Amino acid sequence: MNRFSYLRAGDVAEAAREAAADPAARVIAGGTNLIDLMKYDVERPSRLIDITRLPGLRAIEETADGGLSIGALASNTEVARHPEVERRYPLLSSTILAGATPQLRNAASTGGNLLQRTRCYYFYDPGTPCNKREPGTGCPAIGGVNRIHAVLGASEHCIATHPSDMCVALAALEAVVRVSGADGERGIPFADFHRLPGDAPERDTNLRQGEIVTAVELPPNSFGQHHTYLKLRDRHSYAFALVSVAAGIEMDGDRIGRVRFALGGVAHKPWRDPEAEALLQGRPASAEGFAAAAEHVLRGAIGHKHNAFKIELARRAIVRALGQAAAGTPQSQTDKRIQ
Amino acid sequence: MPDNPARAATGGPAPARLGPATSPQTVAIELTINGRPRRLAVAPWTTLLDLLREELDLTGTKKGCDHGQCGSCTVLLDGQRINACLVLAVMKDGSAVTTVEGLSGPDGALHPMQEAFIEHDAFQCGYCTPGQICSAVALVEEGRARAPDEIRELMSGNICRCGAYPNIVAAIQQVLASNGGAGR
Numbered sequence: 001m002n003r004f005s006y007l008r009a010g011d012v013a014e015a016a017r018e019a020a021a022d023p024a025a026r027v028i029a030g031g032t033n034l035i036d037l038m039k040y041d042v043e044r045p046s047r048l049i050d051i052t053r054l055p056g057l058r059a060i061e062e063t064a065d066g067g068l069s070i071g072a073l074a075s076n077t078e079v080a081r082h083p084e085v086e087r088r089y090p091l092l093s094s095t096i097l098a099g100a101t102p103q104l105r106n107a108a109s110t111g112g113n114l115l116q117r118t119r120c121y122y123f124y125d126p127g128t129p130c131n132k133r134e135p136g137t138g139c140p141a142i143g144g145v146n147r148i149h150a151v152l153g154a155s156e157h158c159i160a161t162h163p164s165d166m167c168v169a170l171a172a173l174e175a176v177v178r179v180s181g182a183d184g185e186r187g188i189p190f191a192d193f194h195r196l197p198g199d200a201p202e203r204d205t206n207l208r209q210g211e212i213v214t215a216v217e218l219p220p221n222s223f224g225q226h227h228t229y230l231k232l233r234d235r236h237s238y239a240f241a242l243v244s245v246a247a248g249i250e251m252d253g254d255r256i257g258r259v260r261f262a263l264g265g266v267a268h269k270p271w272r273d274p275e276a277e278a279l280l281q282g283r284p285a286s287a288e289g290f291a292a293a294a295e296h297v298l299r300g301a302i303g304h305k306h307n308a309f310k311i312e313l314a315r316r317a318i319v320r321a322l323g324q325a326a327a328g329t330p331q332s333q334t335d336k337r338i339q
Numbered sequence: 340m341p342d343n344p345a346r347a348a349t350g351g352p353a354p355a356r357l358g359p360a361t362s363p364q365t366v367a368i369e370l371t372i373n374g375r376p377r378r379l380a381v382a383p384w385t386t387l388l389d390l391l392r393e394e395l396d397l398t399g400t401k402k403g404c405d406h407g408q409c410g411s412c413t414v415l416l417d418g419q420r421i422n423a424c425l426v427l428a429v430m431k432d433g434s435a436v437t438t439v440e441g442l443s444g445p446d447g448a449l450h451p452m453q454e455a456f457i458e459h460d461a462f463q464c465g466y467c468t469p470g471q472i473c474s475a476v477a478l479v480e481e482g483r484a485r486a487p488d489e490i491r492e493l494m495s496g497n498i499c500r501c502g503a504y505p506n507i508v509a510a511i512q513q514v515l516a517s518n519g520g521a522g523r
Contacts, residue, residue: 003384004383006383006429031426031430032422035386035427036406036407036425039406048383100496101410102481102495103407103422103474104407104496106416106421107422237491237492237495333492
């Protein structure tokens, strides 16, 4: 780990000001990803700005419109086990419990989960080129070892995936990310928070320099009854998703009312396709309908040497997850048996 | 605290250390470690794991992968299990840390989880065991696990390369049963 200076920020304004003043500084909360990246010399911050003592950023509370606001410093465990999250947003709880381990979930923060970096092997290895780590050096994953990489929305510069499980639920739930910076506060719809790589894969999100994530707001619609998080991976526990699907449906009798679903493990951001959702609206819940929606999601998918299997896996996972959600039989994050 | 026999035997200089011993850039913090308040000066880049092992000679907590993947560095921080390798000590000023050395009673009696690990032969080489035990103590406290499936899932952060898993699950089941359904 490189040497750096340490600042314990007293309030959000100070943290944002100090982060804006030094592009080489990094904001730290749970640290479970940043400290790991520092040990690999992927991150070499000049300064760490510790935001864990900022007041008011840990609360989980109801919002004026009947939704739920989750403070950026609330730990993954605190969110997943919060009675209101378990009762009203079981999809969110399920995605969090599908990821990492109890030790990591106790330390990792909500804001940090959004801002964690890809687990691409090349990104993690400073001995290799990587456009995300060092812009302009190339992408050895293209034509290299790419089993865990993207099949949707990638570019010729980067085929990395976003590793979060929690963010897949936040995409399906249409959360809003509250941020604070020199220009004041703003809310970013979840679909616009993370970026596709394009020609600037070094930028994971649309946060501006110095902006701090302060909360994640969930809308009142919570898919409390019909939801699932289906996560497919090489090991049943403590492994990143090869393909995952978070799905929520409001059933109208045996027909689909409102439906939202998002995919993890397949793109540079949680992948949502509103056109595919629209195909399902008002239709009976059927495997044929789900397959048509899946076909639409994957229409532009591009496989590489080791990850082309993800396209068919994603197609089937979408059908299975929408079926689980419609039936109200969510995937268990304990025994992992697929119903 | 026992002397380090290796160091005494060679008579050479103490090994170079990261942290307070060599760094001018230290920050004063206070931690309560196994019930004992400590005033410490730490370099910002010193992990809690390195502080425990290299500065405080609390070597029960083990360094396995040093990347949060194996769980051998599991300790209780303010009562919650965490990976000590992914925590900077400077950020935890004011916290209470319990390591495997702090689990036994004041009279030296082993913690029931330690007794259960012995009874069930829940280890082979023993390197992962302090982390397994700290993690299992927290698992019981959390009150979320009963059935073997639940125990296995909630112990997924602790790897045992000797494969003592069946006996680890049995030891934890015994402690859960003896708690009479305490917890959730």
